[in-house]
Amino acid sequence: MISYNSNLVQDVFGNLSIDKTRLPSSGLTAVGVPSFVAEWLLDKIVPGSGTLTSTELEKVNTFVKKAFPRKDDRNEIIFDLTQGEVRKLIALMQVRVRLEQGSKEIPDPIARIPVLNLSDCAIPLGLIERNKMLLRQGVWGKISLAMQPDGKVEVIDFDPFQCSKVDLQAYADCRARFNTEEWRDLLFCSMGFNPQHPSYNQESKTWVLARLLPLVESNYHIMELAPKGTGKSFVFENINSKVALISGGKVTSAQLFINGKTKEVGLLGRHDVLVLDEVQSLTFDNPEEVIGPLKNYLASGRYNRSGFADISSDCSLVMLANIELDEHLQPRNEDNIIANLPNFFAETAFLDRFTGIIPGWKIPKFQREMTSYQFGLKMDFFGESLLSLRHDNRFISYAQQHTKFDKNATIRDQNAIFKSASGFLKILYPHLDLTLMDYQRDCLEPAQKLRQEIRNSLYYLDDEFRKFGREVYVEAK
Template sequence: MELKEKILKHFEGKVVRKDLTALVKGNNPVPAYVLEYLLGQHCAIDDDEIINTGVETVRNVIQNNYVHRSDAELVKARIRNTGSYKIIDKINVTLNDAQANMYEADFASLGIRKVPIADQMVLDNPKLLSGGGVWCILTVGYSHADDINMRWMIIDLKPIQVANINLSEYVGLRKEFTTDEWLDLLMHSIGLNPEYFNKRDKFIQLSRLIPHVENNYNFIELGPKGTGKSHIFSELSPHGVLVSGGDVSKARLFVNNTGKGAIGLVGYWDVVALDEFEQEKGGKRTDGDLVKIMQNYMANQSFNRGKETYQATASMAFIGNTKHNVPYMLKNSHLFESIPEGYLKGAFLDRMHMYIPGWEVRILKTSVFSSEYGFIVDYLAELLREMRKSDFSAILDDKVSLDGSLTTRDKTAIRKTFSGLVKIIYPNQILTDEEIFELLDFSIEGRKRVKDQLYIIDETFRSEPVEFKYTIHSSGKEVFPETLENLNYKAAIEVQEDSKIEDGHSEVVKPIIQLKPHQVILKDNQTGISYKKLFAEYLKTAENITIQDPYIRMPYQFNNLLEFCVMLGNNKGPEQEINLEVISWNNEEYINESIGYFEELISSVLELGINLTYRLEQHHDRFIAADNGWKITLGRGLDIFEKIEGRFNVAELDQTRRKCKSCEVTYLKL
């Protein structure tokens, strides 16, 4: 059964086609959860006629009821002429205790202020008081009476969110999907086409959901512009609020800036995201007291208001742009270099549970947006919110032990990230040991990225170094997860050193490589890898080599084989010859095409001193076997690189610039 059929079978009425959101949004600054709430009322079914009618209905609702600021006066006139009218607007409520002793609402787009609102409406929807504003469907009335101070009135109010969700049903249905299918469903749900993302990319995108599913989770993502960093925090959930990092204050975050001592944003929202969290502009200095209060809140989940101490569960997300590329930062500064100077304090940064590598996220183009079915984002947001009550980190306890050198903050960060990822990807808590280790490695990497920078920024951390590793109980094996940027930077330095050696720089001495059986694990998006680096030393003295790879089928896979042959040609003396036998396969209807490609390759590589032969047979194993005694098993065959994007890309000419697919390469001496 195709994924689309599965989604509609198990979640009909709870999913919507994601391209419809963009279709009805147009240029309206309406969050996705508002639009999908409306689409879910009319289009949550796979029937073209119903969808077309529903889209038209939602368009009419947006056209007739959503308030554009530029049309505010027209809408006000319509309300006045008809006596009452239904609108969609964001409102914020404050208590006027000085004069009228009543709650009053301000309308973001309609532009009217201090409109009386019934106490019961506020009691039923306390988030109206948060200061962040809540999108609502309202019936607004108008009075023509002569003896009143306020002509506007709120007759009816309904916050835009799903009425109820069934978490146990959602968790139970997880078993109907494979992990890859579930990841793809979640990617569609956040509006992205999973075909354009490898597994690591999906983890990075979905990790932005962790603050929505974990209480008091401290998250930071810094990266280039245009990668959709703020999208999830502004569009996904009615329980999160996105504010400009330059507009935050003690009053707004912790004690409301009305001067009445009301609780600020962290008291009302599940997630408070600070956007454009970068260096101060216009000479504005960071409030040191704000940093201290935030630092205390991020550590203790509490803040002081006067003599009182208040608990809150809001997660904090910090989102900003980087100024330089990663190698520059690793060599000359650190990965936090672009955040405001006032926050570059070890004690503050040590509170971060995860640092997402925003530089790995592709710039979002039209082609990567989803046009398939995904969860209505408001439905997903309510489920994530419900799961905030649970802690799934105990899954780790029977499987691994985190290293004793790790601090309590390190372990807490790793466990909270792991728990959040399980809630998102395995909400039924059914996962294999390999899947546990996969999530744990990603969780450790996110915390290690923070700690690596703390060693640079604050010398006090260098006096007590920790080791990011864990021990698997069943085997006793120790695992040392590493950040991908460290692996890539180290590989880039090695490539640079190799280039110096090849150019004849006498001051560089190439180390003697001790060849021994071992395993290399490549990660999604890893760079600095080439056929030369993986295979050359192990094939140097071989005269007869066999490659078995059942997936040399597509033109780019034959190009991989050509590049392998070029590596072999450069790896031997000009007078030497190598006999290379390739065993592969293709679907029956494409066999003749494969034969044509092989015959073309045979003549092309002959001048390299490579005598290429081939056999088309069905085998599943992938390996390279050489007559010098080495056998190299290949998890993906020669197809280890991601597709190269664009027409002009340096990775086309240099394998070390290409991103890898995750796989294992094992070296055996026979």
């Protein structure tokens, strides 16, 4: 194993890199601040390296108490506003336009600040024009609040925290200064994992990095099945506000698609990645209202609900589930690893629409010493770089030109493997400087393995798929 070169990371990326020991010692994530915001703040408030000193920690704590509201601060903040004060706070803000049926007037947009349960704030159009992402997933930033004479809370200023557009050519040029192993370890470290830990071999690193595929590829739908404790949801919770995570329980069609009462577009239409966690316990009030439109969406990137026009989206859907392993740390139902998931997964028309299954049982359980402590990319820059690669078609073209299938591969198999191979190219070779052997080893083989897990279950569940044989054969050309 090569030693990790933090100096190289600092030399190449400068202030876009950060010492990853800063965040765990700050306690910011414990108060609900996602990493992509927390690392940005640390660099502003207490720039430096190493674990935070007691003085730095006090400075961060003072700042958090002053700037980060808790739900029970709502009344106090509103009281201050009634006294003519301007309150500044750091939080996630979203903007919505409510269309009233039959109304002749176009309503003003309203701002929401979920942490304070404020859902009806006035906001100037200029602030929305400058920050259009407020209309989609919402944006973290510094919000200035005041009260209008009529008693309505108003957002009078907004300073976004998140990284703006990324220069992909500069990102590719930076990649060229690392060899592949150094780059893989940098990405691994940037995700929050320690690349030097002996439990992580190259294969387990590949499957951890596979969690980034839905960010770099649009309409990329994948599952990860793993025992508890492998850190399945960690990166999705912390990388970018364009990624939404719902954990277990009931999911409604209004949440996912469109709310019939408010006409508000659901999560699939607003985010770049939607993650359903703990899907082994997922339930729907009206399954047919969800599964039908979801199947259409997985196949076409469009969905509708009765009475509404089609909505197109490039949102990737990720499903995470816990599964049981046997004494050899393999899935108990090796032929059909989705056996313990809700029944709709066993419908082959649904399952076949997924690109692949990440074999999370090949990723070691996460321990405290597996946290990264080297210099990695700041999470906001890292997440935005990955998302910026979504619409670059050079990578899928490369995959199509350099991939040869055996005749037993279905069109869905081929498209799935093309997308996964393209995704691995974007993650590991954003400069597109690689040999055919690199492509075979680092992109095509893991892409085939992801799809093979789907094929295994399809083969087990339905005679129709047995005529194709079990294995998908593919090679670089």
